[in-house]
Amino acid sequence: MNSVLLECRDLVKVFPGVRALDGVGLRLTAGSVHALLGENGAGKSTLIKVLTGVHAPDGGTLAWEGEPVQLRSPLEATRTGIGVVHQERNLIPGFSVAENITLQKPPSRRGLVDYAAMTEPAAGCLTELGVDLAPDRPVRELSVAQQQLVEIAKALYTESRVLLLDEPTASLSPEETERLFEVIRRLAERGACVVFVSHKLEEVFAVCDTVTVLRDGKSVLESSPLADHSHDDIVSLMVGRAHAATELHPRPVDRSAAPALELDGVATAGGHRDISLAVRPGEIVGLYGLVGAGRSELVKAVLGLGRITAGEVRVHGRTARISSPRQALHEFGIGYVTENRKEEGVFLEQPIVRNITVTVWRRLARAFGFVPARKERETAQGLVERLGIRIAGLAQNAGELSGGNQQKVSLAKWLAADTRLLVIDEPTVGVDVRTKRAFHELIWELAHDGLPILLISSDLAEMVTLADRIVVMTDHRVRGEVDNDRDYDRMSGRIIRLIHDRDAVRS
Amino acid sequence: MTTSVSPPETVPAQERTAGHRMPFWVNQRLGLLVLVIALSMLFGVLRPAFLDQRLVLFPLLRDVATLTVVALAQMVALSVGHMNLAVGRMAAFGAMFAGIGYDRLHLPMQAGLLLCLAAGAAIGAVTGWLIARTGVSSFVVTLAMDFALLGLVSLMYSGLTEDAAFTTRPAGIDALRSYSLADICVGPLCGSPAVPQLAQFTVFAMLGLGFLYGCTRIGRELLLTGAIPAAAELSGIPTGRRVLLAHTLSGLLAALAGFMAAAGTGTFRASIGDDFMLPSFLGAVLGGTLLTGGVVSVLGTLLGTALVGVIRKGLDLLGVGLESLNIYLGCILLLALSADRIRTVVSYRKVVRST
Numbered sequence: 024m025n026s027v028l029l030e031c032r033d034l035v036k037v038f039p040g041v042r043a044l045d046g047v048g049l050r051l052t053a054g055s056v057h058a059l060l061g062e063n064g065a066g067k068s069t070l071i072k073v074l075t076g077v078h079a080p081d082g083g084t085l086a087w088e089g090e091p092v093q094l095r096s097p098l099e100a101t102r103t104g105i106g107v108v109h110q111e112r113n114l115i116p117g118f119s120v121a122e123n124i125t126l127q128k129p130p131s132r133r134g135l136v137d138y139a140a141m142t143e144p145a146a147g148c149l150t151e152l153g154v155d156l157a158p159d160r161p162v163r164e165l166s167v168a169q170q171q172l173v174e175i176a177k178a179l180y181t182e183s184r185v186l187l188l189d190e191p192t193a194s195l196s197p198e199e200t201e202r203l204f205e206v207i208r209r210l211a212e213r214g215a216c217v218v219f220v221s222h223k224l225e226e227v228f229a230v231c232d233t234v235t236v237l238r239d240g241k242s243v244l245e246s247s248p249l250a251d252h253s254h255d256d257i258v259s260l261m262v263g264r265a266h267a268a269t270e271l272h273p274r275p276v277d278r279s280a281a282p283a284l285e286l287d288g289v290a291t292a293g294g295h296r297d298i299s300l301a302v303r304p305g306e307i308v309g310l311y312g313l314v315g316a317g318r319s320e321l322v323k324a325v326l327g328l329g330r331i332t333a334g335e336v337r338v339h340g341r342t343a344r345i346s347s348p349r350q351a352l353h354e355f356g357i358g359y360v361t362e363n364r365k366e367e368g369v370f371l372e373q374p375i376v377r378n379i380t381v382t383v384w385r386r387l388a389r390a391f392g393f394v395p396a397r398k399e400r401e402t403a404q405g406l407v408e409r410l411g412i413r414i415a416g417l418a419q420n421a422g423e424l425s426g427g428n429q430q431k432v433s434l435a436k437w438l439a440a441d442t443r444l445l446v447i448d449e450p451t452v453g454v455d456v457r458t459k460r461a462f463h464e465l466i467w468e469l470a471h472d473g474l475p476i477l478l479i480s481s482d483l484a485e486m487v488t489l490a491d492r493i494v495v496m497t498d499h500r501v502r503g504e505v506d507n508d509r510d511y512d513r514m515s516g517r518i519i520r521l522i523h524d525r526d527a528v529r530s
Numbered sequence: 531m532t533t534s535v536s537p538p539e540t541v542p543a544q545e546r547t548a549g550h551r552m553p554f555w556v557n558q559r560l561g562l563l564v565l566v567i568a569l570s571m572l573f574g575v576l577r578p579a580f581l582d583q584r585l586v587l588f589p590l591l592r593d594v595a596t597l598t599v600v601a602l603a604q605m606v607a608l609s610v611g612h613m614n615l616a617v618g619r620m621a622a623f624g625a626m627f628a629g630i631g632y633d634r635l636h637l638p639m640q641a642g643l644l645l646c647l648a649a650g651a652a653i654g655a656v657t658g659w660l661i662a663r664t665g666v667s668s669f670v671v672t673l674a675m676d677f678a679l680l681g682l683v684s685l686m687y688s689g690l691t692e693d694a695a696f697t698t699r700p701a702g703i704d705a706l707r708s709y710s711l712a713d714i715c716v717g718p719l720c721g722s723p724a725v726p727q728l729a730q731f732t733v734f735a736m737l738g739l740g741f742l743y744g745c746t747r748i749g750r751e752l753l754l755t756g757a758i759p760a761a762a763e764l765s766g767i768p769t770g771r772r773v774l775l776a777h778t779l780s781g782l783l784a785a786l787a788g789f790m791a792a793a794g795t796g797t798f799r800a801s802i803g804d805d806f807m808l809p810s811f812l813g814a815v816l817g818g819t820l821l822t823g824g825v826v827s828v829l830g831t832l833l834g835t836a837l838v839g840v841i842r843k844g845l846d847l848l849g850v851g852l853e854s855l856n857i858y859l860g861c862i863l864l865l866a867l868s869a870d871r872i873r874t875v876v877s878y879r880k881v882v883r884s885t
Contacts, residue, residue, distance in 0.1 A: 392746035
């Protein structure tokens with residue numbers, strides 16, 4: 024019992040301009056749940072990539088059960104017994120659950136894939152996890168949470184003894200998260216080591232027993248029992264200095280002001296019915312709901328990317344029939360910070376300067392559409408400084424930035440355009456503690472300056488911190504509205520009740 | 531009260547400037563230029579005839595001028611992440627209208643050229659409209675367009691002409707074919723006899739596209755549309771219109787190339803543009819344009835096309851037969867592309883080591 028499965032010492036990994044890992048040690052013992060913590064850019068992703076054979080380390084040693092190993096490819100890592108579930112889903116949507124689970128080592132007969140022999144081991148893995156899922160269902164029909172369990176089953180099938188879970192709860196509801204934890208505990212009882220990467224410390228304390236903290240590519244706390252540390256200890260280790268929780272200063276909201284955005288009985292082709300809400304200048308209105316409640320889809324319909332079939336949308340008092348995001352931006356001054364940063368928010372392979380100024384070229388352009396490069400750089404530089412975006416240069420590609428900084432770039436383009444109404448969708452998913460706080464302060468200040476903000480978030484704590492009113496949505500309908508008094512327990516109770524009343528009505 | 535939020539931790543100055551700057555020799559354009567010059571010198575040493583201005587360089591540059599415009603047509607489609615498999619046929623389509631203009635309407639040369647460009651732009655616009663409207667991939671739509679135009683152009687030629695070519699030549703077109711800069715003199719000073727006057731169109735096209743992509747809003751919007759269409763749309767770029775514009779421009783440039791090819795050979799025939807498609811991709815991609823969209827290089831496209839032209843001509847002069855010439859060409863292209871990759875890897879390591 025408690026034998027060391029994987030141990031690494033003094034790991035170094037260098038990328039152009041940055042020492043991503045600069046002396047990391049880690050000891051993973053059988054039967055434990057190990058938390059890997061650190062802020063964005065601390066080196067967690069790089070460490071995971073080194074442990075799974077994606078990157079070769081530039082220094083340091085790796086040992087598997089006491090023997091030195093080299094992991095030259097993801098395949099070698101899998102063979103060694105290291106499995107990983109990435110933040111992004113890596114399943115093939117058109118394949119069945121069984122096909123996906125056995126993908127890396129499909130049972131074969133005479134060189135052909137043996138579909139009949141596939142179901143049994145796949146079902147075995149699912150049972151072992153305590154998951155009730157038909158192996159022949161196509162993955163595309165599964166919920167996000169179910170897909171995640173399929174990925175864990177996939178790792179189980181390849182007999183992984185070390186399982187790395189990268190932000191597994193980012194898009195799960197509280198119930199789904201609890202079920203995932205049961206699976207994690209079960210795996211640990213079977214003698215595996217589960218490495219749990221998360222930004223949510225409550226979850227870490229709920230499920231982990233040892234912890235490693237990375238900061239600036241170094242392990243500042245190495246494989247230490249979690250029970251020895253308090254919540255605040257861990258935060259200060261991650262951030263590097265003690266951080267008192269900052270209180271956001273009071274911000275008066277004029278409830279009598281004319282709303283900047285008003286939805287009145289809106290229905291959409293996407294299935295929304297009778298949605299009414301209003302956002303006033305200087306007000307942060309939260310739109311809370313679980314993943315799949317249709318919040319982002321509602322906003323996209325308002326922006327002209329979906330069809331509104333009934334009701335009325337009024338922007339700044341004017342009836343708005345918006346047919347495209349372009350019209351929303353130029354005619355109504357609406358900006359939308361998407362939740363889907365990598366696919367919709369930031370042009371990863373394009374320079375930062377373009378990413379920020381895309382919304383203002385029209386304003387900067389002179390005759391023949393000529394955009395003066397100097398003006399463009401000044402605009403971008405101003406926002407980089409205002410938001411504290413950490414970059415090497417404006418010509419750098421946005422994809423080279425850390426997640427939090429990419430998110431700031433995604434926000435910056437709307438601030439550049441002086442939008443008069445901002446919709447912010449899941450601003451801090453997968454963002455570290457410090458960046459999260461900076462983001463909260465930033466959103467707060469924007470509202471303080473009179474900007475109306477519609478905030479979409481699945482993070483209840485974030486809602487209670489920021490929103491003035493919280494509109495609760497499930498199943499493409501508004502279930503109710505709560506005035507936020509910033510008392511987390513009371514608010515979460517009322518909101519959860521609103522969500523569950525729906526279940527009562529339905530059943 | 532301002533909305534500024536002080537950065538939680540100021541970044542040290544050297545970290546800001548350390549940047550990800552790659553050494554200058556990683557620049558693909560520079561590598562291509564060196565390669566083109568080195569190969570020309572090598573061929574010149576092996577076969578001094580290679581450097582003959584009138585007999586070798588002039589026709590070589592005339593081909594390069596035409597193929598560069600073809601590659602630019604492809605580059606514009608690639609810039610929005612699309613491709614144009616019908617470049618050759620659009621060239622034939624445009625040239626056909628010029629031919630009809632000269633043969634039936636007895637238009638002056640410039641008017642025929644304008645007719646040709648208008649026809650190319652129109653067929654490009656139809657293609658772009660179909661793609662933007664239906665959402666069918668550009669690969670499929672332009673492939674279908676290629677077949678449709680092949681049929682249409684052949685039918686029109688066989689219906690309108692006796693030997694499948696318009697032979698009426700307007701005044702001035704012969705000058706375009708055979709005049710070089712040597713025919714333009716300022717006092718006693720004349721230009722090089724190696725540079726064909728036909729290249730003026732290439733220069734115009736390059737300047738125009740260079741300005742479009744380098745300096746204007748529309749150019750930037752084309753590139754972002756190519757980089758990630760969904761993100762471009764959400765950022766307020768009318769992506770449908772940009773796709774339409776890119777294909778219109780692509781058709782226009784293809785037609786220009788068709789006109790140049792016809793002017794270069796002297797007749798307007800259905801077979802113009804038959805061999806345009808592969809060189810169009812070669813020139814653009816060798817020059818650094820990404821197949822996935824979002825990155826283009828106008829100068830690179832010229833250099834990439836020049837490289838292919840020099841290799842072809844050089845091997846031809848060395849007496850390499852047509853069949854084996856293609857083998858050599860394939861190998862050299864592979865080498866050129868790998869060399870680029872090697873350069874990137876080596877310089878990456880260098881930067882890593884210094885970190």
